[in-house]
Amino acid sequence: MILFCPRFIRPLLAALALAAGMAPAAAAAPATVRLDYQHSGNALAEQYAIERVVIEPLPWAGNPARNLDDSDRGVNRVEVVDVKNGDLLYSRGFSTIFGEWRSTDEAKSVTRAFQESVRFPKFDKPVRVRILKRDERNAFSVVWSVDVDADAPDVVRKLPPAPAKPIPIRVSGASADKVDLLILGDGYTQAEMAKFEASARSLAEHLFTVSPFRERARDFNVWALALPTQESGVSRPSTGVHHASPLGTRYDIFGSERYVLTVDNRALRELAQYAPYEFIEILVNNDTYGGGGIFGQFSTAAANSDWANYLFVHEFGHHFAGLADEYYTSPVAYQSNGERQEPWEPNATALRDPARLKWQKHVKAGTALPTPWPKQAYDDYARAYQKRRAELRAANRPEAEMSALFKADLAHTRALFAQAPHQHEAGAFEGANYESNGYYRPEMQCIMFDRSEQFCSVCREAIGTIIDLYSRPAAQQ
Known part of the structure; x- marks a missing residue:
């Protein structure tokens, strides 16, 4: 473990900025x-x-x-x-x-x-x-x-000396001009620190293959930081696994077996403060599918899952841009009050007034609102799929079986949607925000709806808005 004092951080950051071809900021930051x-x-x-x-x-x-x-x-x-x-x-x-x-x-x-x-x-x-x-x-x-x-x-x-040195994954310029993303690790032993760094680099690289992050990659700095644990992996109480870890990240939040968060905000902030950040994603050293994301707080992803790339990007969508979940067939811990209030999230609507749809500019003239899609066929298949998913978890079957089920589900959805008339078009498709009826999503398929690879047009625009909020155009740098 490398120990270093906060007074050494500023020279480090200045050197990294210069190495990236950027001049130091003209005025000292507050x-x-x-x-x-x-x-x-x-x-x-x-x-x-x-x-x-x-x-x-x-x-x-x-x-x-x-x-x-x-x-x-x-x-x-x-x-x-x-x-x-x-x-x-x-x-x-x-x-x-x-x-x-x-x-x-x-x-x-x-x-x-x-x-x-x-x-x-x-x-x-x-x-x-x-x-x-x-x-x-x-x-x-x-x-x-x-x-x-x-x-x-x-x-x-x-404050005490920093317990570890932040690893520069991507340095595009001075922090004031860029979005600073910090990738933290939890559940990695000292012998697994290289594994954490490799996962952080791989997942960050994947993020910047997904639009609009791909086009805006130069607007980001990415750092990585982790403290070692005595045991490998984080807690999963539903299976009797309890591990002490620096951030206290665990599965089974609110009774949902796949929901991964930490509720130890003090531990999170006291580690994160030693690296530049505006956004945080926590990688947990686990194979079991799981993750979570809270807008403006942090997101999490199981780094060793077959679906780690998807989890990293999907959960970051929640944390970074406040995107709503567009799926509705998976069980969640939240209880609906039966009301259909207009969501604040940019990619879900109660569609109280179709003429004033919040993403109207993305919709072609003449598109029906609500927009037809093969919902009944999708729902019929989903019931059987979710039953099988619950059976696998209840029996604590190997993760490879769950991964195979996810792959089969995605293949079925793609085949079903390929025949639909409004595939890849914006509209108002019923089923979103954990509800089958009364909420609508912008497009038939999106990474916020299923395990596909791309954001829809509305989500891409919503992400761009937040990138603009935290970065500075090159002409102003």
């Missing part, structure tokens, strides 16, 4: 402020409480020209405002694990607390940090606020 807090409650109520304010070791990695978020994504939004005059200084949309947990059955009878953090550039004045939340009309309102003076005596400024 410090990075992190507000750690507790978010607690149940299905009926929620509360917030501040834990601490931290000045992270690295300067702010964001684009100073895009401090304000105009993408309208996320269940929540953080706003940093001037205490004296109320001027908005910084904003970002995000979602939370707590917000997902509130939709489970457990939240109806249990109160839980989750750790959360928001990060923002340091300003030369006290600020008010506001957390906003969407209502049923998709309008934001303030649910909590706290005043933060980053120069106050109780702010944490002294």
Whole structure:
């Protein structure tokens, strides 16, 4: 393990930028402020409480020209405002694990607390940090606020030396000009550190073969970082496997055997702070199919799965661009309330007014809304497929059998859709957002719908919007 102090990181980053042919940023970036807090409650109520304010070791990695978020994504939004005059200084949309947990059955009878953090550039004045939340009309309102003076005596400024050195996977330029993606590893022993690096490089390379990441590859920096574990792999409680790991990542989140997250936000942030990042994907050293993604928080993928490439990109779509799941036949932990409110996600709609479809510009004139597709045939096959999938998991069959089932399912879907009249066309196809009826997706097939390789046109545009928010055009660099 390589130990190094934060004071060595800036020269490292400057050297990497120069090696990539980029000049150092003209002005020094501000410090990075992190507000750690507790978010607690149940299905009926929620509360917030501040834990601490931290000045992270690295300067702010964001684009100073895009401090304000105009993408309208996320269940929540953080706003940093001037205490004296109320001027908005910084904003970002995000979602939370707590917000997902509130939709489970457990939240109806249990109160839980989750750790959360928001990060923002340091300003030369006290600020008010506001957390906003969407209502049923998709309008934001303030649910909590706290005043933060980053120069106050109780702010944490002294941090321990970095426990490991970040690995530069792709360095395209200065962090302020690029999207910084950090790939963390969990469940890798010291002897498996080379395996982690190889997986990080391979999966990052695959990401940049998928449009629109392929066309925008030069707008990204990618870093990798992991701490060794004593045991190989992360916990999978449903099979009796419990492993201690630095990030606490595990399967079976909210009772879903394939849902992989960490709820240890403190551990996540205390490791991630030693590398430049705006987005995080965690690779778990496991073969079992699984992953997860929370917009503005992080995503996960089982790095050794036969479907690792798909998992990495699909889950990153959630985390990076706030894309909705478009599938609806797989069981999930969330409980529907029966209402069909318009989703904030850019790739799902309740289609209350077809004349005002949110992705109308992608739809050819004369296309029927809703748009016909072989839904009945798809659903009939899916029922048998999901039954077989449940049987394989219940019997704890070898992962190769599950992978073969996934391959057969994808082949069947492709053959079915190849005969459909609206394949590869935008419209409003019923079945999305975990619901068979009442929600619609933009195209028949997309990586957010099944295990195919490409994003639909609407998802590609939504991803491009976020790349623009975090990067700077070459002419301005």
